[in-house]
Amino acid sequence: MTINTIPLQHALKHNHNECVSEAMATAEHLCMERGVQLTPIRHKVLELIWESHKAVKAYELLDRLKPLQKAAKPATIYRALDFLIDQGLIHRVESLNAFVGCRCSSYQHEQLLLICKHCEEVEERSAKEVMSALSEDTQKAGFTIHSKAIEIHGICKNCQNLTIDQNQSVIL
Amino acid sequence: MTINTIPLQHALKHNHNECVSEAMATAEHLCMERGVQLTPIRHKVLELIWESHKAVKAYELLDRLKPLQKAAKPATIYRALDFLIDQGLIHRVESLNAFVGCRCSSYQHEQLLLICKHCEEVEERSAKEVMSALSEDTQKAGFTIHSKAIEIHGICKNCQNLTIDQNQSVIL
DNA sequence: TGTTAAATGCTATATTATAAATTCTGCTCT
DNA sequence: AGAGCAGAATTTATAATATAGCATTTAACA
Numbered sequence: 001m002t003i004n005t006i007p008l009q010h011a012l013k014h015n016h017n018e019c020v021s022e023a024m025a026t027a028e029h030l031c032m033e034r035g036v037q038l039t040p041i042r043h044k045v046l047e048l049i050w051e052s053h054k055a056v057k058a059y060e061l062l063d064r065l066k067p068l069q070k071a072a073k074p075a076t077i078y079r080a081l082d083f084l085i086d087q088g089l090i091h092r093v094e095s096l097n098a099f100v101g102c103r104c105s106s107y108q109h110e111q112l113l114l115i116c117k118h119c120e121e122v123e124e125r126s127a128k129e130v131m132s133a134l135s136e137d138t139q140k141a142g143f144t145i146h147s148k149a150i151e152i153h154g155i156c157k158n159c160q161n162l163t164i165d166q167n168q169s170v171i172l
Numbered sequence: 173m174t175i176n177t178i179p180l181q182h183a184l185k186h187n188h189n190e191c192v193s194e195a196m197a198t199a200e201h202l203c204m205e206r207g208v209q210l211t212p213i214r215h216k217v218l219e220l221i222w223e224s225h226k227a228v229k230a231y232e233l234l235d236r237l238k239p240l241q242k243a244a245k246p247a248t249i250y251r252a253l254d255f256l257i258d259q260g261l262i263h264r265v266e267s268l269n270a271f272v273g274c275r276c277s278s279y280q281h282e283q284l285l286l287i288c289k290h291c292e293e294v295e296e297r298s299a300k301e302v303m304s305a306l307s308e309d310t311q312k313a314g315f316t317i318h319s320k321a322i323e324i325h326g327i328c329k330n331c332q333n334l335t336i337d338q339n340q341s342v343i344l
Numbered sequence: 345t346g347t348t349a350a351a352t353g354c355t356a357t358a359t360t361a362t363a364a365a366t367t368c369t370g371c372t373c374t
Numbered sequence: 375a376g377a378g379c380a381g382a383a384t385t386t387a388t389a390a391t392a393t394a395g396c397a398t399t400t401a402a403c404a
């Protein structure tokens with residue numbers, strides 16, 4: 001007899017509705033403040049991205065947007081994504097060609113992403129010490145930083161615990 | 173009258189032939205030691221990658237391989253790249269979907285890549301302090317690292333100097 | 345030398361992303 | 375209200391990146 005286990009959706013361990021509505025409220029507020037338009041399409045795409053803490057692919061978003069926006073084409077999604085990235089509302093996860101909601105402050109958009117191979121959720125960390133070590137090192141190298149992509153793949157705390165405490169896992 | 177300037181190929185500032193032959197010798201040696209085959213195709217692809225210190229695209233490699241290997245198809249290149257990555261002989265640059273030669277020791281493959289927007293060259297740094305800060309921070313988060321992609325975009329020392337000392341630039 | 349595993353060849357296709365021209369929409373200025 | 379404008383969205387086409395799956399060849403070695 002084999003028992004397969006899947007990770008609990010860690011998202012369920014917090015109040016995800018609250019999490020999303022907070023993110024959306026912040027986004028709406030920031031766009032207002034900046035005088036840029038969080039149009040219905042952009043709003044919807046951002047909501048779709050926030051449905052989980054996993055990084056989501058552009059064409060997956062497209063499929064999910066289509067029922068709501070019959071005319072949606074790749075360009076629809078990519079233009080929305082470009083906007084959201086410009087506004088610092090999402091991160092592009094380079095190593096996955098995917099996108100994830102961003103909750104960093106507008107002034108601290110460059111963060112470290114912890115990407116779990118098991119549950120696929122992406123955790124943002126500001127990691128001050130890492131960033132300052134990085135600044136110091138690049139300065140030594142005479143390199144002027146414009147942007148950073150720091151993506152760490154591995155197993156998150158929750159998934160690690162699952163393998164220890166099987167009670168937290170789900171039997172398929 | 174307009175004067176356009178291009179960066180010197182920084183590669184020309186060092187003995188690049190030596191640089192390449194060293195890289196190839198190391199690769200040959202490592203593969204020998206590991207009992208894996210650095211076949212003619214893999215060897216050639218690695219050489220093509222080492223032609224510069226820029227990150228190079230898969231289909232660019234394919235175009236350059238074709239004259240030497242008539243049968244070359246996308247899979248030819250991707251299979252060679254997979255092998256070279258597995259052996260730690262090249263890095264995949266996630267934020268560029270491109271590949272660059274790796275000169276880190278076999279035990280220290282995870283490095284920090286400084287990617288210059290101007291000359292496009294990629295510099296590897298081991299950045300011990302950054303890495304240890306990173307280990308510490310991820311440990312705090314309870315995250316177990318499997319792999320890292322740390323990619324910093326900006327302007328390298330040489331290109332920075334060019335904009336200051338125009339004598340080092342080339343008039344087109 | 346026959347067997348086998350690895351490497352390559354070959355064809356097709358999936359996935360990710362952009363270009364460029366047009367139309368729509370909402371706003372401002374008169 | 376209506377002309378003009380700018381940003382947003384649509385539409386069509388295609389570029390760029392990457393993999394799947396099966397056939398054939400090569401090379402290692404028992």
